[in-house]
Amino acid sequence: MFAKVFKVKSNTVMKGSDRRKLRADVNSAFPVLTAENLAELMPSKEELNVVKIYTHKGDAVTIYVHNHNPIMFELQRKLYPSVYTLWRFPDLLSAFATWQPVLEKMVGGADLMLPGVVVPSSGLPEVQQGTLCVVTVVGNRAPVAVGLATMSSKEMLASGMKGKGINVLHTYRDQLWAFGDKSCPPTIAPLEENPATAEKEDQDLPQETEVPEQRDGALPEVPEAELEQLTRTAVDTAVSQNNADKEDEEEETDDSISNQRTPQEVMDSLLHQCFFNALKYKVKKADLPLLTSTFLRNYLYLCCPEGQQVDIKKSSYKKLSKFLQSMQQRKILQVKELNKGVESIVDIDWKHPDIRCFVAPATEVATPAVTEFDTGMGENPYQPPEITTLYGISAKMKALFQDTGHSKGDLLTQSDVRSVLITYVKTNELVDTDNKNFVKINPILCDCLLDKSEYNDVALLKWDDLISRCLERMQHSHKIVFPGRTPIVRKGTIDPIDINVAQRGSNKKVTLIKNLELYGMDPSSIANLLQQRVQASATCTLLPGAKDRVQVQIQGNQVFNVGKLLLEDFKIPRRYVNGLDLGAKPGKKK
Known part of the structure; x- marks a missing residue:
């Protein structure tokens, strides 16, 4: 036990x-x-x-x-x-x-x-x-x-x-x-x-082994x-x-x-399993100090078994900082705020009994973090993520989805939502008999999709309007899937990679790039790669106003070169890159 x-x-x-x-x-x-x-x-x-x-x-x-x-x-x-x-x-x-x-x-x-x-x-x-x-x-x-x-x-x-x-x-x-x-x-002598x-x-x-006969009350000797x-x-x-x-x-x-x-207990168990797996088999002493966000993204998530997903918000800890604080109280690791507002893991007790006795599940396969990038001398190991928009069922929308076995908090794709709506309308015979392009509004659709001002005025909705209203009223999330890695699901829509040009002293310009981490890229590797390609100094700095985020800064207006790197080399879809219009295409060499 x-x-x-x-x-x-x-x-x-x-x-x-x-x-x-x-x-x-x-x-x-x-x-x-x-x-x-x-x-x-x-x-x-x-x-x-x-x-x-x-x-x-x-x-x-x-x-x-x-x-x-x-x-x-x-x-x-x-x-x-x-x-x-x-x-x-x-x-x-x-x-x-x-x-x-x-x-x-x-x-x-x-x-x-x-x-x-x-x-x-x-x-x-x-x-x-x-x-x-x-x-x-x-x-x-x-x-x-x-x-x-x-x-x-x-x-x-x-x-x-x-x-x-x-x-x-x-x-x-x-x-x-x-x-x-x-x-x-203690040593207690037998009676x-x-x-x-x-x-x-x-x-x-051994009951099957033949025992020599006992003679004259003396037990036989056994070699x-x-x-x-x-x-x-x-x-x-x-x-x-x-x-x-x-x-x-x-x-x-x-x-x-x-x-x-309970689901919370299951998530706690999975979180502990991934945490100890990461400490025992992934994190090395040379990696310390290690940003807590980097540990979560590049170590803990990678130790999640196939088909499962760690969501700290669904655990009893709710936040990564609270979970790490609990582990610090058990003297497994030490967390410090090296920079203002940014916590890092500075020490790990690899001799702690909890780490030493942990054994990774036999079915788990270690997947390397995506931290290496093409330097022009070999194949590019980076593969762009597959990003899918998901829609969560809120308390207000629960009645519309409960007949299909879904409950509050379930995440569905747009096609899933469309399929559920079509099934619901046909099951309840809500298609308008005069014009099949319209759907009749029953009490549940009224509560879920209409504003209060529309309750007495709207009796029919077009199919497209019905679906778009449903998607708007659901909680938006997104799923990021990297090849060979556990899918990552986050609330809200994914922030695009943002490219901006800022003015510095002496009329000098610099190009700023942020949100690279969301797409599985290491900002320091991107900075090194750009520095080699455009022959300009590049640095990584903490992003103002955002905890555990890093932005790349490179001298000059390098928007064109950054865009070419992201779109052509890393195959990031254009819709996930903002600021490409800020750069001018370089002129031809004379």
């Missing part, structure tokens, strides 16, 4: 009444604990925090924290002890022993399979299906995992110790453990320290090489069976889990 990074929703100090209720609930759930034990676990005069989180699979979990260590976690109104609590009270629950290699698999999110359980000479502990129990490692009674038994002890033995034994909820070295002080398990018993347990591990082979066989069997069960289980649960999660 806690194998991957979880998201903290809140962290507050418990009130006295809530603390008393928790103590009563713990006492009810674990009657073995005495009043002195509860006082030790939750001292009355010390601070106790309640932390609400969402796991990577969307489960809502409440964690109770004392002295920076989680002592209990609550899932679906049931309390479970953490390993920190179990180390204080190792005999709190029934225990199953296993081998160290099996623990490594459980830390990665695997359940405990019965072939990996060491059966002692005294037999398995008596448990029923659903009983809360712990897992220990052979030779140490300190619990390293807690979970629920999938069957009773009798059923485990009847199955020949095959199949899944315990659904593991929490382990040593998982993210819940990492939420505390990350201390290691029985008979070497012959331990040797007998080793022999009992060390053979014992190692038996242990390896049991571990491999446990892991292979667990992997098979995991694959079947994930196929069944992935859809149900995704349905239980």
Whole structure:
């Protein structure tokens, strides 16, 4: 459950009444604990925090924290002890022993399979299906995992110790453990320290292996090489069976889990995945300091899985600055305002546990950022984006689109909007019988498309007028698709590349170019390219009045050369370039 990074929703100090209720609930759930034990676990005069989180699979979990260590976690109104609590009270629950290699698999999110359980000479502990129990490692009674038994002890033995034994909820070295002080398990000696018993347990591990007969009460000796082979066989069997069960289980649960999660939680999970992927595999130390806008555009977006799209406004953070502030509080990175109004990432802790434990999805394919441009010595890797205007369904227009399964906020193309309108008009038989070029206005069309002053006067609209009115009243957005990259959707219409000529001192002119970033171009690369082509100095400066935007400035009136570069070399459509009329075509050389 806690194998991957979880998201903290809140962290507050418990009130006295809530603390008393928790103590009563713990006492009810674990009657073995005495009043002195509860006082030790939750001292009355010390601070106790309640932390609400969402796991990577969307489960809502409440964690109770004392002295920076989680002592209990609550899932679906049931309390479970953490390993920190179990180390204080190792005999709190029934225990199953296993081998160290099996623990490594459980830390990665695997359940405990019965072939990996060491059966002692005294037999398995008596448990029923659903009983809360712990897992220990052979030779140490300190619990390293807690979970629920999938069957009773009798059923485990009847199955020949095959199949899944315990659904593991929490382990040593998982993210819940990492939420505390990350201390290691204490060494607690087993209740029985008979070497012959331990040797007998080793022999009992693989059920299919023939065990030599016991004679005169003495257990047979097993060669060390053979014992190692038996242990390896049991571990491999446990892991292979667990992997098979995991694959079947994930196929069944992935859809149900995704349905239980809200869109905001899904976006938070995707944002965290792309963020840690970018830090671990994309950003290098040489890239720092890194503008936050550049990090978002050239690193985080590129780590988004195919078919998905990161939209921070749909997450619980709403803004990039708020998200990065949260990551800074977790000491993952450091953000500073190097220039007024412009934030940059100045430091990243690549040794942070959240970054080190992150593993990129196997299906993800790294796509290089579009930062290289043609220098006249090779092929041009830049490909112009495909820009599509989208129309969002507003609250006022919702009634017109709900019959086709669309809801508020959905984005449609112009052809989609036209198709929906045609379907709506034909379904409701609104085509004028006298002139099929007109559509009759019903109450829904009236509310959505007409002004108040037109309510009593307009009964018919032409098809073109109907569609144009609908498009005007929808929320405009645009989608930018670069070849091989995740589509980017932004609200409003895309700003064109703006070329302007400004006057400087001594009657000198300079050409200014802005909004290159919106079309996937690196302003510094464009400045270098222009500088080489026109043999004039070019610089990049922050755009006045616009945060995280850069404009290119080059000496002289270079509008003609800039236009030629953008239209011919980079294939930018002319409608997305403003200011081309400000430059005069250079005269012929004499």
